[in-house]
Amino acid sequence: FVPLPSPRSRSSFAPSIIPVDDGGGGFVVVHNIIIPHPHHHPSSSSSPPRSPLRASSSSSSSRPAIDVGEFSPRNVRGLESWGTSNGVQMIEGLQLYTEDDGSDYQYVTTVDIPAGTTIMYIPSEMCLSSSIVAIELGNMSNGGLASSVDQLTRIGGQNSIADYHLFLKLLVEYERGEGSPYLPYLDSLPRLYFNSISMTDFCYECLPPLVFSLSRLERVKYDNFRQVLGKVDFISDYTKGDEAVLKWAFNSVYTRAYADKDGQGTDVTITPVGDMFNHGTMTEVEVYFDGPGGNAMVYTTRDVPANSPLRISYGCPTNPSFLFARYGFLDETSPATFCKIMDIPRTPENVDMGMDFSRMLFYHETGDISQEVLDVVLYAKVLANLKSSPETDGYKQAFYQAHMQGDEGTKAGIHEQFRYETLSAIKKHVDTFLESLDALEKKSYGKSLEEHPRLPLILKHNQFVKQTFLKVQANLEAAGVGVMEYA
Numbered sequence: 001f002v003p004l005p006s007p008r009s010r011s012s013f014a015p016s017i018i019p020v021d022d023g024g025g026g027f028v029v030v031h032n033i034i035i036p037h038p039h040h041h042p043s044s045s046s047s048p049p050r051s052p053l054r055a056s057s058s059s060s061s062s063r064p065a066i067d068v069g070e071f072s073p074r075n076v077r078g079l080e081s082w083g084t085s086n087g088v089q090m091i092e093g094l095q096l097y098t099e100d101d102g103s104d105y106q107y108v109t110t111v112d113i114p115a116g117t118t119i120m121y122i123p124s125e126m127c128l129s130s131s132i133v134a135i136e137l138g139n140m141s142n143g144g145l146a147s148s149v150d151q152l153t154r155i156g157g158q159n160s161i162a163d164y165h166l167f168l169k170l171l172v173e174y175e176r177g178e179g180s181p182y183l184p185y186l187d188s189l190p191r192l193y194f195n196s197i198s199m200t201d202f203c204y205e206c207l208p209p210l211v212f213s214l215s216r217l218e219r220v221k222y223d224n225f226r227q228v229l230g231k232v233d234f235i236s237d238y239t240k241g242d243e244a245v246l247k248w249a250f251n252s253v254y255t256r257a258y259a260d261k262d263g264q265g266t267d268v269t270i271t272p273v274g275d276m277f278n279h280g281t282m283t284e285v286e287v288y289f290d291g292p293g294g295n296a297m298v299y300t301t302r303d304v305p306a307n308s309p310l311r312i313s314y315g316c317p318t319n320p321s322f323l324f325a326r327y328g329f330l331d332e333t334s335p336a337t338f339c340k341i342m343d344i345p346r347t348p349e350n351v352d353m354g355m356d357f358s359r360m361l362f363y364h365e366t367g368d369i370s371q372e373v374l375d376v377v378l379y380a381k382v383l384a385n386l387k388s389s390p391e392t393d394g395y396k397q398a399f400y401q402a403h404m405q406g407d408e409g410t411k412a413g414i415h416e417q418f419r420y421e422t423l424s425a426i427k428k429h430v431d432t433f434l435e436s437l438d439a440l441e442k443k444s445y446g447k448s449l450e451e452h453p454r455l456p457l458i459l460k461h462n463q464f465v466k467q468t469f470l471k472v473q474a475n476l477e478a479a480g481v482g483v484m485e486y487a
């Protein structure tokens with residue numbers, strides 16, 4: 001095994017697993033990775049033209065060769081052999097598994113792997129790096145690309161330009177059809193999604209506020225891409241008008257591309273084959289790039305026993321609503337969930353107090369409330385709404401100062417003094433939120449699942465949140481909170 005230098009980039013699944021039926025063809029497993037140039041640092045602008053990838057066919061037809069409609073099957077069988085014939089290397093024992101008859105796959109290991117082992121290598125020639133793709137697309141365009149990117153910027157999509165370039169690249173390769181070296185990869189990609197891009201308007205009506213607003217953000221990005229696509233001069237009007245293809249390309253980018261989270265650039269990169277790692281709260285692997293537009297390597301971050309999933313982190317495990325909106329799955333391993341208190345303004349002081357989706361938490365197993373919820377509710381609701389009097393003036397400021405200075409004693413004293421008010425405010429929110437979840441559930445009664453196939457997952461998500469809230473409610477009631485209000 002080849003140990004890696006300490007990672008600079010990032011990237012981030014323990015279920016019972018059913019092996020992929022390989023139809024007798026089997027997946028190619030490559031023994032012992034040999035990394036050609038582990039410290040090669042190509043820059044996006046000076047990169048040599050990429051050597052053409054080997055396609056499964058030498059035909060040069062430009063007809064779309066695959067159906068990416070949401071109910072068409074994906075073809076994962078040829079993915080790994082295509083990858084290895086183009087330079088992907090992986091250790092023995094990595095296997096693609098599916099638990100659901102081939103809708104979703106993930107990598108697992110059948111062998112013990114020590115921490116720090118490079119388990120997969122994807123050469124830069126195969127990776128789709130947004131900055132390199134931008135140059136390639138620019139060369140294909142007579143100005144249409146620049147106008148469309150310009151328009152994207154003007155309508156507020158400046159942070160999505162890198163993803164937009166990858167979106168266009170997937171459309172270009174899709175249109176190349178049999179002539180695309182990426183065809184086996186494109187054909188392996190999922191068609192059916194359960195995320196915000198795929199939901200019906202009615203699905204949106206069944207979403208609780210946080211997941212609703214996160215879903216809207218995703219949908220706006222998609223609508224923006226569709227809007228500015230009109231100006232692009234190397235994609236046919238036929239493809240531009242094909243909603244199924246556009247959603248497939250958008251979802252492929254947003255659920256698979258790795259972003260540079262270390263602030264070294266705005267590149268996002270698709271690493272074919274290396275994009276089959278599912279998300280986990282517990283993770284086993286990370287993805288590392290040896291420079292912008294460079295080779296991608298996947299390495300273990302801890303000792304992994306045989307028959308384990310190999311999971312990365314897609315984002316904060318305590319924000320299952322984001323994972324649901326963007327990726328379309330419910331992370332039931334999530335230890336906690338945002339408390340959904342959304343009526344507190346995001347002032348710098350409130351942020352100092354801990355106002356953040358990933359910190360204001362209710363814990364799923366126990367119904368415990370995080371300290372940040374208690375601090376923010378006390379500071380921004382209870383103390384902020386005290387009637388002004390010589391006795392009450394100054395509490396808010398004193399609490400803020402104690403918090404900023406780490407004076408836990410003063411904080412605890414003020415918490416004790418206003419404990420009932422703080423817990424009552426939380427209880428009131430929990431009661432109201434549970435009522436609204438029930439109302440959302442009732443809306444779905446009698447709806448056709450054929451018309452709204454995402455409804456069951458949305459209801460499951462709402463149930464998951466409801467279970468957590470019920471535990472918080474029970475704890476508060478056991479502590480005597482709210483009893484007086486109802487007496």
Ligand SMILES: C[S@@+](CC[C@H](N)C(=O)[O-])C[C@H]1O[C@@H](n2cnc3c(N)ncnc32)[C@H](O)[C@@H]1O
Nearest residue numbers: 013104105106255256275276277278279327329
């Ligand atoms: C980068 S891809 C991972 C490979 C993917 N499972 C596949 O079959 O192509 C991301 C997608 O995998 C699925 N996924 C990832 N983590 C998951 C999890 N913990 N549970 C269920 N689905 C997950 C979601 O559909 C997500 O959009």
